Amino acid sequence: MKEKxxxxxxxxxxxxxxxxxxxFFYAIPFPEKSRSFPQLISVVSxxxxxxxxxxxxxxxxxxxxxxxxxxxxxxxxxxxxxxxARKRRFYKAWGIIIVSSAVGFLGGFLFxxxxxxxxxxxxxxxxxxxxxxxxxxxxxxxxxxxxFEIIMGVPLLEGILW
Amino acid sequence: xxxxxxxxxxxxxxxxxxxxVGGSVYGIIIGVLPxxxxxxxxxxxxxxVLKWNPATALIFMGSLYKCSNYxxxxxxxxxxxxxxxxxxxxxLDGYPMCEQGRGNVAMGISATSAMVGGTIGMVVLICMAxxxxxxxxxxxxxxxxxTAILALSIIAAVVQGATxxxxxxxxxxxxxxxxxFDVITGHLRYTFGWMIIEDGIPLIQGLxxxxxxxxxxxxxxxxxxxxxxxxxxxxFWEGVIIYFKHPMAIIRASLIGLVIGVLPAVGQxxxxxxxxxxxxxxxxxxxxxxxxxxxxxxxxxxxxNACMPGDLVCTIALGIPGSVGAAIFLGIMIIFGVIPGPLVxxxxxxxxxxxxxxxxxxxxxxxxxxxxxxxxxxxxxxxxNEIIVPCILVxxxxxxxxxxxxxxxxxxxxxxxIVGYLMxxxxxxxxxxxLGLVLGEMVETNYHRALMISGGSxxxxxxxxxxxxxIFLTILSFAGPYMGPFWKTLTQGEK
Numbered sequence: 001m002k003e004k005x006x007x008x009x010x011x012x013x014x015x016x017x018x019x020x021x022x023x024f025f026y027a028i029p030f031p032e033k034s035r036s037f038p039q040l041i042s043v044v045s046x047x048x049x050x051x052x053x054x055x056x057x058x059x060x061x062x063x064x065x066x067x068x069x070x071x072x073x074x075x076x077x078x079x080x081x082x083x084x085a086r087k088r089r090f091y092k093a094w095g096i097i098i099v100s101s102a103v104g105f106l107g108g109f110l111f112x113x114x115x116x117x118x119x120x121x122x123x124x125x126x127x128x129x130x131x132x133x134x135x136x137x138x139x140x141x142x143x144x145x146x147x148f149e150i151i152m153g154v155p156l157l158e159g160i161l162w
Numbered sequence: 163x164x165x166x167x168x169x170x171x172x173x174x175x176x177x178x179x180x181x182x183v184g185g186s187v188y189g190i191i192i193g194v195l196p197x198x199x200x201x202x203x204x205x206x207x208x209x210x211v212l213k214w215n216p217a218t219a220l221i222f223m224g225s226l227y228k229c230s231n232y233x234x235x236x237x238x239x240x241x242x243x244x245x246x247x248x249x250x251x252x253x254l255d256g257y258p259m260c261e262q263g264r265g266n267v268a269m270g271i272s273a274t275s276a277m278v279g280g281t282i283g284m285v286v287l288i289c290m291a292x293x294x295x296x297x298x299x300x301x302x303x304x305x306x307x308x309t310a311i312l313a314l315s316i317i318a319a320v321v322q323g324a325t326x327x328x329x330x331x332x333x334x335x336x337x338x339x340x341x342x343f344d345v346i347t348g349h350l351r352y353t354f355g356w357m358i359i360e361d362g363i364p365l366i367q368g369l370x371x372x373x374x375x376x377x378x379x380x381x382x383x384x385x386x387x388x389x390x391x392x393x394x395x396x397x398f399w400e401g402v403i404i405y406f407k408h409p410m411a412i413i414r415a416s417l418i419g420l421v422i423g424v425l426p427a428v429g430q431x432x433x434x435x436x437x438x439x440x441x442x443x444x445x446x447x448x449x450x451x452x453x454x455x456x457x458x459x460x461x462x463x464x465x466x467n468a469c470m471p472g473d474l475v476c477t478i479a480l481g482i483p484g485s486v487g488a489a490i491f492l493g494i495m496i497i498f499g500v501i502p503g504p505l506v507x508x509x510x511x512x513x514x515x516x517x518x519x520x521x522x523x524x525x526x527x528x529x530x531x532x533x534x535x536x537x538x539x540x541x542x543x544x545x546x547n548e549i550i551v552p553c554i555l556v557x558x559x560x561x562x563x564x565x566x567x568x569x570x571x572x573x574x575x576x577x578x579x580i581v582g583y584l585m586x587x588x589x590x591x592x593x594x595x596x597l598g599l600v601l602g603e604m605v606e607t608n609y610h611r612a613l614m615i616s617g618g619s620x621x622x623x624x625x626x627x628x629x630x631x632x633i634f635l636t637i638l639s640f641a642g643p644y645m646g647p648f649w650k651t652l653t654q655g656e657k
Contacts, residue, residue: 020337033344037610055326090382101569125546140552
């Protein structure tokens with residue numbers, strides 16, 4: 001039972017239950033016509049999620065059996081390593097996204113663009129391709145500036161700082 | 163007939179052909195950039211075309227409108243990011259084909275679908291425009307509500323084996339569509355004082371997050387490229403041949419597209435999904451749908467392309483736009499003195515038929531573009547992820563930003579990106595959420611309107627024959643995935 005709660009699938013469904021519940025209760029002070037639709041959808045969605053959770057918790061034996069069947073130590077070790085590597089890359093990607101977006105808020109989207117390209121090419125690319133990748137990053141940023149700022153008039157250099 | 167011949171002669175004049183090709187190329191570029199859909203593309207060009215001959219200007223805008231959809235298909239196939247909500251169904255089989263290194267074949271199917279679906283749609287439109295407009299008038303709020311519910315029920319087919327998850331995701335989409343001003347009472351809902359969502363959660367920003375940001379994160383996790391095989395197999399022409407091997411699927415998808423197209427506000431996203439689900443239901447190998455089955459791709463693409471002319475029927479014959487793009491197109495027609503309505507076919511027949519003929523020609527321009535230029539785009543699937551990921555992020559977030567020139571829109575996209583990523587990892591697909599978000603306002607508005615008409619009685623939803631047919635199809639759609647195994651057991655159980 002406890003193991004079930006560790007599954008992302010189950011955690012997401014529980015999160016959905018909270019979200020749907022929130023939408024339902026937050027709508028109570030709304031005028032009747034404004035609240036009826038979101039409340040109806042909330043209730044129906046809660047029912048769907050509850051049924052889905054019921055199935056998740058009742059098929060415990062089947063899932064357990066499947067896990068036992070795939071009892072290959074080598075595959076498992078490799079899989080864990082891949083999983084860790086993927087997780088590392090995911091967090092690195094989010095780091096780049098957050099920093100690039102923050103820079104965009106300060107100086108304008110063009111800086112975001114530059115940081116996105118530099119971040120991914122430097123932190124994800126191979127060292128031997130570093131110079132080539134930096135050139136690509138600068139070229140792409142220049143292309144974006146010409147296409148969107150100059151030709152289409154999108155303000156790419158407007159941020160909090162200026 | 164004379165009018166059509168005159169229109170053909172007019173469209174093939176050099177200045178009109180230049181407008182047609184220019185509009186097509188511009189439309190494809192606009193469509194490729196997520197966020198800059200046909201509405202933004204047309205709005206940007208209004209000041210330029212204002213001094214043109216009305217028919218030439220409408221030819222330009224019509225080509226732009228049609229080709230932007232094709233541009234959206236290209237990104238849906240290549241990087242799993244639909245350019246617009248109308249391309250949502252394209253990713254179901256288009257992107258898996260790219261992952262298998264069959265990007266060129268997918269390109270061939272997409273371009274051929276644009277040509278065949280668009281041509282069938284336009285020819286039927288030219289012949290049956292007045293009749294189709296009458297059919298659309300038979301739809302009241304209850305029928306529109308049920309049509310949207312039918313589109314949502316298609317989720318049962320989209321996420322086979324996870325129907326409940328799909329329905330929950332659709333529920334979340336519908337709930338998110340209620341954020342902002344209530345169209346019926348004007349009451350503000352779920353905005354928490356955040357002004358930028360007072361007009362509702364912006365659809366394009368949500369779409370960019372759910373698909374582009376999610377896809378970028380998924381790609382960033384691995385060190386290779388979109389094509390898992392790191393090589394391309396198959397050719398553009400193989401896609402063309404595969405396409406013509408499925409005549410029945412083409413006819414079915416075209417019919418679905420046409421019918422959905424004439425229903426205002428139901429939109430191309432529903433048409434693509436409905437045709438995909440129908441093709442899956444009819445297929446001898448439904449288990450391959452969603453895993454790179456060319457039949458799934460051709461059904462969704464043909465239907466979406468056939469839907470656009472139907473959409474124009476309501477816009478031109480009734481003045482009721484079927485989508486945001488069509489609404490802008492309607493505005494442009496009025497600017498040029500072509501007042502939509504039943505009389506437009508008599509009063510401005512030359513302009514209207516020139517537009518229709520130009521859209522048929524545009525379908526062929528798309529195919530030529532696909533065969534000569536777009537087929538080379540498949541090599542993008544071989545570019546390493548450290549290059550393609552920032553390209554996807556920058557172009558899509560730029561599209562999200564450029565709509566209102568507001569950096570907080572990027573936050574909305576990133577938030578949807580997290581939601582999309584978590585959903586994907588948890589075995590949910592973001593498509594039902596998107597569909598719920600797209601159809602939410604239509605569902606709610608027509609739900610209230612129907613109840614207002616009936617004085618609060620729910621019987622209005624079961625009265626007309628159209629309603630009954632729609633309810634039957636919805637039940638069939640919900641039950642379909644479960645009825646397959648049941649039917650098999652029933653018929654083969656004795657063996």
